[in-house]
Amino acid sequence: MNTVNISQKAKNKHLNFSHYEFIINSLIQFNASHPGKRNIGKTQFIKELASTVGTTVSNIYSIIKDATISVRDYNLKVHYELSAMVCI
Numbered sequence: 022m023n024t025v026n027i028s029q030k031a032k033n034k035h036l037n038f039s040h041y042e043f044i045i046n047s048l049i050q051f052n053a054s055h056p057g058k059r060n061i062g063k064t065q066f067i068k069e070l071a072s073t074v075g076t077t078v079s080n081i082y083s084i085i086k087d088a089t090i091s092v093r094d095y096n097l098k099v100h101y102e103l104s105a106m107v108c109i
Contacts, residue, residue, distance in 0.1 A: 045088050066108050
C-alpha cells in the first residue's frame, strides 16, 4: 500500500497578552507618524510585524479588528481607535 505524506503548514505560535500589546502599540505608533496620509506602506509594515511576532498576516488583521473601538466626540461624530485592552 502506498502512503502519501501531506505536508502541513507550520502552526502559529500561541500569542499572549504582551504580543497583543506589542502589535497594537506598534500600529498606533506607525499611524501616529503618518497622520492623515494614504499609501504609507501599512501593508508592508503589517507583514514585517507578523514575521517579528511569529504569526500570520491574517492573524494580525484579526487582532487589529478585535482591538478597534468606536468613540464619539462632543458632536456625536464617530472616530475609530485601537485599544490593546479589548484584544483578549
